[in-house]
Amino acid sequence: MHAHPRRVRFESSDAVAPHQFGVLAQLNESPRTPRELADHERVSAPSMTRTVNGLVDRGLVARTDDPTDGRQVIVSLTGEGRQLLKDIRRRRDAWMSVRVSRLSREEQDVLRQAAVILARVASE
Amino acid sequence: MHAHPRRVRFESSDAVAPHQFGVLAQLNESPRTPRELADHERVSAPSMTRTVNGLVDRGLVARTDDPTDGRQVIVSLTGEGRQLLKDIRRRRDAWMSVRVSRLSREEQDVLRQAAVILARVASE
DNA sequence: TATTGTTATACTCTATAACTATA
DNA sequence: TATAGTTATAGAGTATAACAATA
Secondary structure (H helix, E strand, C coil): CCCCHHHHHHHCCCCCCHHHHHHHHHHHHCCECHHHHHHHHCCCHHHHHHHHHHHHHCCCEEEEECCCCCCCEEEEECHHHHHHHHHHHHHHHHHHHHHHHCCCHHHHHHHHHHHHHHHHHHCC | CCCCHHHHHHHCCCCCCHHHHHHHHHHHHCCECHHHHHHHHCCCHHHHHHHHHHHHHCCCEEEEECCCCCCCEEEEECHHHHHHHHHHHHHHHHHHHHHHHCCCHHHHHHHHHHHHHHHHHHCC
16 A cells, blocks of 8 residues: 555466456446346346456456436446456457467468458357 | 157257366277276376266266276277267357358368468377 | 165256335 | 346356275
């Protein structure tokens, strides 16, 4: 509480479970209500309450009251949560980059084209 | 217990969880010990005990004693388990076939090539 | 002693039902 | 009444530790 705030992040575990990562990624787009988070992740409201609680306890997200509707709360990323998401993505990208970089240019093109096709199929 | 045995299968739920499907698929290759199943699925031995119990309860697999090593047991598919696995795969293939069949010949080629590349990357 | 498998126990994520507060 | 969120409770998956039986 008195010195190197970055040490805290680097010393703590960066691990987040898949369902937590999904919430962080959503909140990186914009703040959301628990209802919106639950619908997007296709889990029940109580499950999302639990997930959000865990992220709040870790200081990665924060709850604030909706100023216009007293029933709702707004969940948003903290600076720490945003930084953690960024770190995780950087690490994942690095992991994949190494493997893709070993492929030939033609192979990389095939993967790029396949990604486009699969994205279209998945959205049907 | 007196007539249409197939009715039983068609009336019962075909749903199997992913970790159960993995075990059925392994056993379709050949019978295995719980130890082998656990190692392959990368779960602990007690978890595999539980999974096998569930499959035994549903009549999809059976335990038999190893004749040469009294410590080991052998888990194998029942006829019902083999048939269920076959049905699930047929349904999955049908689902994917419909989507792939809507693609052009070129797009299908791209996916085939990508699958080969990704399989190689994944096995590195 | 080492190995195989199970039982005991606990933690996490999931769900549905019931409850509170607000619209 | 309907909606948003939480709490209560239970089910299914995971794990580690401890145990029994056998090699």
